[in-house]
Amino acid sequence: MEQAPRTVMTADEMTWTLTRMAHEILERNHGSAGVILLGILTRGAPLAARLAEIAAEQGHTLPVGNLDITMYRDDLRAHPTRPVGRTVLPGPVDDAVVVLVDDVLYSGRTVQAALHALADLGRPRAIQLAALVDRGLRELPIQADVVGRQVPTARDERVRVAVREIDGEDLVTIERTSL
Amino acid sequence: MKHLLSIADLSVEEIHSILNLAEEMHDVQSRPVKKLPALRGRTVVNLFFEDSTRTRSSFELAAKWLSADAINVSAKGSSVSKGESMRDTLLTLDAMGVDAIVMRHAGSGAVRQAAGWVRASMINAGDGMHEHPTQALLDAHAIRRHLARNGLGTIDGKRVSITGDLIHSRVVRSNVLLLKKLGASVVLVAPPTLLPPGVETWGVDVSHELDPVLPDVDVAMMLRVQRERMLGGYFPSEREYIDAYGLTAGRLAKLKEGACIAHPGPMNRGLEISSAAADSAGSIVLDQVSSGVAVRMSVLYHLLAGEEQ
Known part of the structure; x- marks a missing residue:
């Protein structure tokens, strides 16, 4: 039985959260020198762009790119053929501090795939992870450096992040899905 | 998509999907590491009953850049030259457990016929005067x-x-x-x-x-x-x-x-x-020529990356 989705983050709260996250990224890197943001497709991409906008308001330029990890997934064979998105780098990743941006941190498998993808693109000086929502339930030893909101969840719940660039609104909801 | 036998079988959406991914694969060719892991553990056989240089080598590169294992079997120097039938050659390769067979043959329609015999995905690399x-x-x-x-x-x-x-x-x-x-x-x-x-x-x-x-x-x-x-x-x-x-x-x-x-x-x-x-x-x-590898990577991905049909 499906329950009505419960709101975890409103549009305003998402803006405040992203603002704090952008500031944390600048803080932990002592500014923006040598730092690039890579949004993990699909919803990490607009979030990375917004973090860069917020940093720009502080006078800091964070170059933004997108990372598609489809071909690096460990569950490619468990699903019908997945469409592949476009990886766009704002510059060489060699010796840069790459901040991976994703909407939801869950099992950690997406991040693992992103680390493999990144290794094929060059050798960053450091890789950090920023996630809007950390819902726990990790299956790998992976943690985020910058977290928007910790949301404890159960495995049969689904966290849905809507962003206005793709979904027309900013909203994070959680719902129970029964099989 | 299980096989690629004829353009006639493809929908416009499938064609665009193949061409769009080929665009991404073009970018991969300019990276320091040209390999993607998508087809790790899969095996692709190039079975050429007719000679070819560019088609065969670009299929081989495409498979390798997607981390599949690729082997080449040509009619010359194989059991085909000892008189084995096309069907037995295909069944032999299929029994080895390969995932895809890229086939060129002088007979129009030969690859579609082969697709009816084997479990593997068949890719038409040129069949007689029919299609490529x-x-x-x-x-x-x-x-x-x-x-x-x-x-x-x-x-x-x-x-x-x-x-x-x-x-x-x-x-x-x-x-x-x-x-x-x-x-x-x-x-x-x-x-x-x-x-x-x-x-x-x-x-x-x-x-x-x-x-x-x-x-x-x-x-x-x-x-x-x-x-x-x-x-x-x-x-x-x-x-x-x-x-x-x-x-x-x-x-x-x-x-x-x-x-x-x-x-x-x-x-x-x-x-x-x-x-x-x-x-x-x-x-x-x-x-x-440079599109050849990118497009064939895309085709292999579309046929082999997802779950078994």
Whole structure:
């Protein structure tokens, strides 16, 4: 039985959260020198762009790119053929501090795939992870450096992040899905 | 998608999906690490009953760059030369547990027949005078890139001429099917002796002269004329063929601004295409070659990356 989705983050709260996250990224890197943001497709991409906008308001330029990890997934064979998105780098990743941006941190498998993808693109000086929502339930030893909101969840719940660039609104909801 | 046997089997969405991913795969070729892990643990066999250099080697590279294992089996030096039937060869490879068989055969329809026998995905790398779908896909990909580079839009609404030995060509069938699905209009140019039977049902224009066609086309595709065909009396002499159908330096000037020249290779320079045309700024011949690996990576991904059907 499906329950009505419960709101975890409103549009305003998402803006405040992203603002704090952008500031944390600048803080932990002592500014923006040598730092690039890579949004993990699909919803990490607009979030990375917004973090860069917020940093720009502080006078800091964070170059933004997108990372598609489809071909690096460990569950490619468990699903019908997945469409592949476009990886766009704002510059060489060699010796840069790459901040991976994703909407939801869950099992950690997406991040693992992103680390493999990144290794094929060059050798960053450091890789950090920023996630809007950390819902726990990790299956790998992976943690985020910058977290928007910790949301404890159960495995049969689904966290849905809507962003206005793709979904027309900013909203994070959680719902129970029964099989 | 389980097999790639004919362009006729592909939907427009599937074609766009293949061409779009090929665009991404092009980028991979310029990376420090050219390998993607998507097909790790999969095995692709190139089974060529006819000779090929570029198709076979580009399929092999495509498989390897997607981390699949690739082996080549050619009729020469295999049990085929000892008299084994095509069916037994296929069943043998299939029994080894391979995931895909890329096959070229002189028999039109041979690859579709093979698909009925095996568990593996079959990819048509040229069957007789029937089809060569990956060649058509890479031609379309190279044309798309040319149009995009020059801000000329998409293939939809463009006019393409295909000139040469059309009766023996599997490339022309696949190209006509594909270009029409993408919204282009096609004009076939050849002497009556080199036009395929039934061409009037293809939904294309036909011309016996090249000169009046050239000013209107966005793409002039020249196909190889096999010199040995002359013995069959298809045309009187090389000189006469060049005069009527060769893309000579003189004819080059008839093409409109932004038009491109395509040739699937191997070229007979000085026969169907002059060096002036092949090496001109509008030539996309080398783009076609570099598109070959990218398009075949995309095809392999579409057939093999997802769950078993």
